[in-house]
Amino acid sequence: VTVPVPAQTLDTAPVPATTPVSTVCTGSEQPAAGIRMTGNVIGRASDPAAGIDEIRFTLGLDPCSPALDVTKMQIIFSTPRTFPVPLLYSTRTSTGFFTAKSGTSRVTLLNPGDQTEITFFVAPVPASTEMNIELKPAGGATIPFIKTAPARITATNILS
Numbered sequence: 001v002t003v004p005v006p007a008q009t010l011d012t013a014p015v016p017a018t019t020p021v022s023t024v025c026t027g028s029e030q031p032a033a034g035i036r037m038t039g040n041v042i043g044r045a046s047d048p049a050a051g052i053d054e055i056r057f058t059l060g061l062d063p064c065s066p067a068l069d070v071t072k073m074q075i076i077f078s079t080p081r082t083f084p085v086p087l088l089y090s091t092r093t094s095t096g097f098f099t100a101k102s103g104t105s106r107v108t109l110l111n112p113g114d115q116t117e118i119t120f121f122v123a124p125v126p127a128s129t130e131m132n133i134e135l136k137p138a139g140g141a142t143i144p145f146i147k148t149a150p151a152r153i154t155a156t157n158i159l160s
Helices: none
Strands: 035-044 052-061 074-078 085-089 097-102 115-125 130-136 143-148 156-159
Touching: 035 143, 052 130, 052 156, 074 115, 085 115
Parallel strands: 085 097
Antiparallel strands: 035 052, 035 156, 052 115, 074 085, 074 130, 097 115, 130 143
């Protein structure tokens, strides 16, 4: 005895092939071109009446940038009323030096896509004072940032 079996049809839908997303780097990028500040620049004041005496900001690198040796970078800090102060990398935060950290770990090399928090102390900066921060990576172009202290300084301030 033969029992007829109805023909089965399978519904199939084409699945699009996934193409991995990647960044194409041309090799023409310059070492300083991909350095950027991410987030806010923070000014802390141990004595708000005296002014801001600590600066913190986060640096990042664009995907096509070469790695940045933070230990060879220099930061120049000045205001209209002060001479430029060169800051060098150190493992401790004090006047004349800056630190680079990711969480609680020291950072000496910043790779593309990574971020590091830069911290340094300065002579107290009064309210409404413009601050010039220049990043000078070894062998790269100087990257200037200008920030201003708020009109009223508190213990923690976002610099505009």
